[in-house]
Amino acid sequence: MFEDKTIAFIGSGVMGEAMIRGLLAQKNVLPSQILAADPWGQRREELNDRYSIGVTDDNREAAENGQIVVLSIKPQTLPYVLPEIRGHLRRQDLLLSIIAGTPIKKLANGTAHAAVVRAMPNTPAQIGQGITVWTSTPEVTDVQKQQAQAILASLGQEIYVDEEEYLDMTTALSGSGPGYVFMMMEALIDAGVHLGFSRRIAEQLVFQTMIGSVNYAIESGKHVAELRNQVTSPGGTTAAALYHMEKGGLRTVISRGIWAAYERSVSLGKGKAEEDPEG
Structure with missing residues (x-):
């Protein structure tokens, strides 16, 4: 080749x-x-x-x-x-x-x-x-x-x-995606420290939870909503946490953030600014 x-x-x-x-x-x-x-x-x-x-x-x-x-x-x-x-x-x-x-x-x-x-x-x-x-x-x-x-x-x-238009969508979802994941990881680690863990242990818990969850989702072949339901017992700890996340508009905030990244990618492509959106 x-x-x-x-x-x-x-x-x-x-x-x-x-x-x-x-x-x-x-x-x-x-x-x-x-x-x-x-x-x-x-x-x-x-x-x-x-x-x-x-x-x-x-x-x-x-x-x-x-x-x-x-x-x-x-x-x-x-x-x-x-x-x-x-x-x-x-x-x-x-x-x-x-x-x-x-x-x-x-x-x-x-x-x-x-x-x-x-x-x-x-x-x-x-x-x-x-x-x-x-x-x-x-x-x-x-x-x-x-x-x-x-x-x-x-x-x-x-x-x-x-179609090239998918590239701007990609920039918003997977191109900038690691930034979203890192912010989520940072928030989880900080929460662990707030609970009383050392930062080292909180990081280890969060890193392996992220890696294990992703690999499990891939290998299971199940819809992520089904996987979430599996770990959400009625009246349990996960249900309590997810209730507050949903009430705080977590899904909406993520969706709006990704849409903002997409609009930014489109505007960069039109030459409205010459900078790297990922810094």
Whole structure:
């Protein structure tokens, strides 16, 4: 699939490195087939020492040498990077972007390149446990789709969608989703400390409860509402807690928050702001 192909990463931060690490771990490519562009000399040395890959400080060089070019930069740097690589991709090359809130049209126009894949991974991708939703332009060939799928699978699970509008929905639900989960975990831990546990024990209880609950839900194959009913005895402790959570509007607050994230993603895509919604 990647024979005689060079994968060039423009932007070699945590997500770029996660893809590099995943591709090499899965033995999809050799280190000699990866070229990483980064403006910081120390960062380039780190990547070369860890993975024995090629490195450069020149984005144009990366675009010219890669048959697959991965844009893994922050949205705020895009206005500087696009002019640098514009016209340096060949017609048969593939451009794959994981830049939050940046639509395909902007990428295609900015690079003067038609074969574009846009993907939205999330934070757990850094440990190979992420979920990525992606789509592509009609100019992306079947072989290129397979290549994009393999690259994104190095971050965890991946889902292909036909319409780009699903990417903004993905940003709101799973892209920003870890932030919601972390806040819930923080609230549970603080509640445990308030009850009298040490923070260390409260963290251990919450972490394993979250992990165990998710794995149980996946393996059971049951609807989460049915699972919730199983642990909610009439007049019991769980029923008391859930009553107050429902009374406080927990579901509504979560739903409104996700909708706000979706609207923000749409507005970023329209160019109303140039910033990373995940900070």
